[in-house]
Amino acid sequence: MPTRARRADRRGEALSKETIVHAAIELLDVEGEDGLTFRTLTARLATGAGAIYWHVANKDELLVAATDVVVAAALAHEARDATPQEAIRAVAIGVFDAIDAHPWVGTQLARAPWRTAMLDIFERIGRRVQALGVPHAGQFTAASSLVSYILGVASQNAANAVTARLHLPDTPRGDFLAAMAAGWAKLDGGAYAFTRAMAGALRDHDDRTEFLAGIDLILAGIVAAR
Amino acid sequence: MPTRARRADRRGEALSKETIVHAAIELLDVEGEDGLTFRTLTARLATGAGAIYWHVANKDELLVAATDVVVAAALAHEARDATPQEAIRAVAIGVFDAIDAHPWVGTQLARAPWRTAMLDIFERIGRRVQALGVPHAGQFTAASSLVSYILGVASQNAANAVTARLHLPDTPRGDFLAAMAAGWAKLDGGAYAFTRAMAGALRDHDDRTEFLAGIDLILAGIVAAR
């Protein structure tokens, strides 16, 4: 009975959109962005391509659903009795870490905006912007600037990590930064005077700290404009 | 003589990396991100796939080179006798408009960071951050926050435009925003109270103005922290 044996492979779970999305997330996490194909997915779920298409319209819908699951998990717990600034930082770090753990989410958020995932982030941030006392006319700008910054930096960070892993696997982050900083230090002192001077800062910086420092910069600007 | 006739198709120009990159840019602009394939490219250049691979290592190198050309053009003219703030705004708008005109550049900058294109933007911004009087220790954070914001928002904007064009072709921007705002206005008042309240702001906002307002927010934060 091949059918029984195959069903057993996904532990008796019936095929459903949820099962499919979770298998997709696992493939994306383990094998990377290119690791998810309808062939790897049908193999893992021990089924045919048509079965997946019965539950899901196409690959894009699958990616959107997977992104929603990860972002929802990242936003799952809300910090109570925190200042608006602390709460905004918490959301930012939550999204940052989620994208760091699932780099493909960064690609996805950069490509298909204003779906559920992004809306949830916007809502979370926006409430805290209101709590900050920003007048109504400035709330849209403040919230969307923060969201854009968060998604932009986090995605770029993830892309960096993927590129680094691709070109120099098994290289510790520190070694990679040192190598890149060495490259900056060798740049032309005329055309790239600033970048060159930043080589040291690049080598010693911490992505998360830097990310949060940028959030604080925007928060300071929001408070100053208030 | 088929060879002569084919050469004539690209107006006597010999095949070179430059010719190839320019043809790629044209395809990307006219046909969109998916419009560039080695088949459309060989058809346009009236040659074989191997000819292109002789000049270019792979599709990724082609995309990177195309991005560099567009960004270099966007940064071509530097504003003289401008305040640092004005100069930063000018760079930001230049990149924004370039990505708006060539949406595929946004995707590219979000995926393959720290290549020439991004480095050039970083350098331009960084010099003005220095001119702003930011102490050395804060320059890296300030410059990379600005660059991240610029690329993040501009890319998201481009992705939005592409999505809109894809799903609702021939719909004016205003109609699209109105439809989206109507969607926001219908959101659940509990879970999405903030987003719902922003429906009006979404409908009436201008992407460029909003983008610049975010830049000003960060600039205000940088000046406040100085």
Place this chain on the structure above:
DNA sequence: ACCTGAACACCGTTCAAGT
């Protein structure tokens, strides 16, 4: 040195056929 174009190893998606 540079170009040709068929061939290879993949994709996402469809669909007649099964249960």
Place this chain on the structure above:
DNA sequence: ACCTGAACACCGTTCAAGT
């Protein structure tokens, strides 16, 4: 209603063969 898996129309890339 749900699943199977072969088939279709594509991809990027390679490579023996030409000039």
